[in-house]
Amino acid sequence: MNIGAVSKAADLPTKTVRYYADIGLVVPSARSENGYRVYDESEVCKLVFVRRARSFGFSVDECRELLGLYEDHGRSSRDVKKITLQRIDEIEQKMKELKSLHKELTHLASSCQGDDRPNCPILSGLSE
Numbered sequence: 001m002n003i004g005a006v007s008k009a010a011d012l013p014t015k016t017v018r019y020y021a022d023i024g025l026v027v028p029s030a031r032s033e034n035g036y037r038v039y040d041e042s043e044v045c046k047l048v049f050v051r052r053a054r055s056f057g058f059s060v061d062e063c064r065e066l067l068g069l070y071e072d073h074g075r076s077s078r079d080v081k082k083i084t085l086q087r088i089d090e091i092e093q094k095m096k097e098l099k100s101l102h103k104e105l106t107h108l109a110s111s112c113q114g115d116d117r118p119n120c121p122i123l124s125g126l127s128e
Contacts (some may be wrong), residue, residue, distance in 0.1 A: 006039040006049075010047035017047060025064055054112075069105060075084060 007014040020026045021037060026046045028037035049070060062083060069075045069083075079099045104125075111121040 001041075001044070003037050003039070006044055006047065009044045011044045012047055012051055012052060020047065020050065025060065025067065040104070056087065057091065058083075062087070 001009070003014055003017055007017050010017065017026075021028055026043055029040045029043060030038040032038050045078075049067060050063045050070060053066055054060075058066065066080065066083060069080050099105040107124045111125075
């Protein structure tokens, strides 16, 4: 398959497919005589895997590690679970941070009259 077909099959922009090839994440199976990248079905599966992993917020390096485990049929599921639990911990930390930001911004917004006066507690709060 050429890069356009692979891009469509994996639901990724062509630029992303090229980037993943350039960094060695998902490398095309061959090159055509004119130098174009040629992918087979296994690379499409890997690209879909990476797209899904990225949608869960895994970094490129984490995707590389997960992809290595995906390809290793002698892997231990313990290794996969460890990476996933680390990602869950990161998400939970981010949720705490977002909850705190929400609380602070809600307080600032409720303290502002939102009228024609120049005095604004939101701006004052942001400058502290």
